[in-house]
Amino acid sequence: MISFINADLELDRQPILTDINLTIDRGELVYIVGKSGSGKSTLLKALYMDIKPRRGEVSIAGYSSSTTKRRHIAHLRRKLGIVFQDFRLLHDRSVYDNLAFVLKVTNTRQSLIRDSVMQALEEVGLAHAARQMPLNLSGGEQQRVAIARALVREPVAILADEPTGNLDPDTSLEILEYLKKINQKGIVVVIATHDYELVRHHPARTLQISGDTIRETTFSNSPAGYRPLP
Numbered sequence: 664m665i666s667f668i669n670a671d672l673e674l675d676r677q678p679i680l681t682d683i684n685l686t687i688d689r690g691e692l693v694y695i696v697g698k699s700g701s702g703k704s705t706l707l708k709a710l711y712m713d714i715k716p717r718r719g720e721v722s723i724a725g726y727s728s729s730t731t732k733r734r735h736i737a738h739l740r741r742k743l744g745i746v747f748q749d750f751r752l753l754h755d756r757s758v759y760d761n762l763a764f765v766l767k768v769t770n771t772r773q774s775l776i777r778d779s780v781m782q783a784l785e786e787v788g789l790a791h792a793a794r795q796m797p798l799n800l801s802g803g804e805q806q807r808v809a810i811a812r813a814l815v816r817e818p819v820a821i822l823a824d825e826p827t828g829n830l831d832p833d834t835s836l837e838i839l840e841y842l843k844k845i846n847q848k849g850i851v852v853v854i855a856t857h858d859y860e861l862v863r864h865h866p867a868r869t870l871q872i873s874g875d876t877i878r879e880t881t882f883s884n885s886p887a888g889y890r891p892l893p
């Protein structure tokens with residue numbers, strides 16, 4: 664479903680991650696952890712093809728960085744749900760219209776739009792908020808709208824970059840519950856986070872970036888938190 668093969672990732676010619684090899688299979692929920700500036704967002708950018716590896720290959724949902732043409736990147740992104748720390752909702756449109764918007768741009772039938780939007784809002788427990796404006800909702804609710812918007816096109820994967828970065832600890836755990844529920848339906852979920860508390864409460868496969876590389880870690884209950892595998 665997702666693979667990095669000998670991939671070197673750069674931002675503006677600055678090497679960030681070197682010789683990355685990893686595979687994420689269908690149905691997985693994976694955390695990407697690492698301190699601020701370690702390259703978590705960079706890794707996700709490679710997945711939604713905002714950047715192309717300098718060397719090696721990144722593949723996702725059948726799209727390879729080596730062969731995907733610029734004009735096909737939009738097609739790939741329609742199969743992905745991307746969620747950010749700052750929600751990125753359209754503030755001048757209702758919750759309903761925020762979701763409907765992503766379907767309208769692909770010329771989805773009106774009757775189908777209504778059903779898909781309401782179903783996605785139900786998934787995050789916000790069907791009742793369809794007519795609200797985003798800024799009248801709490802941060803946690805806004806992030807749930809963003810998750811519903813990511814779901815509305817029935818993605819094969821959700822890529823979440825610090826989805827709980829602006830939320831209090833309890834709300835963060837609640838957001839994780841929703842992401843886990845989505846994952847249980849078979850959608851791959853990749854979460855970049857530096858919130859170790861979150862990982863402690865909802866353990867899952869964890870990849871840790873340190874230096875210019877990434878490796879599997881096991882969670883340890885010691886105060887030190889993470890311990891890289893030998």
Ligand SMILES: Nc1ncnc2c1ncn2[C@@H]1O[C@H](COP(=O)(O)OP(=O)(O)OP(=O)(O)O)[C@@H](O)[C@H]1O
Binds near residue numbers: 675
């Ligand atoms: N446009 C750029 N050109 C060069 N270097 C950049 C650019 N943008 C970010 N960087 C650097 O790339 C490194 C990786 O950044 P990235 O945003 O991927 O880290 P991150 O792990 O997501 O951090 P955070 O936890 O703060 O979100 C950082 O050292 C950052 O300073």
Ligand SMILES: [Mg+2]
Binds near residue numbers: 704
């Ligand atoms: Mg980041």
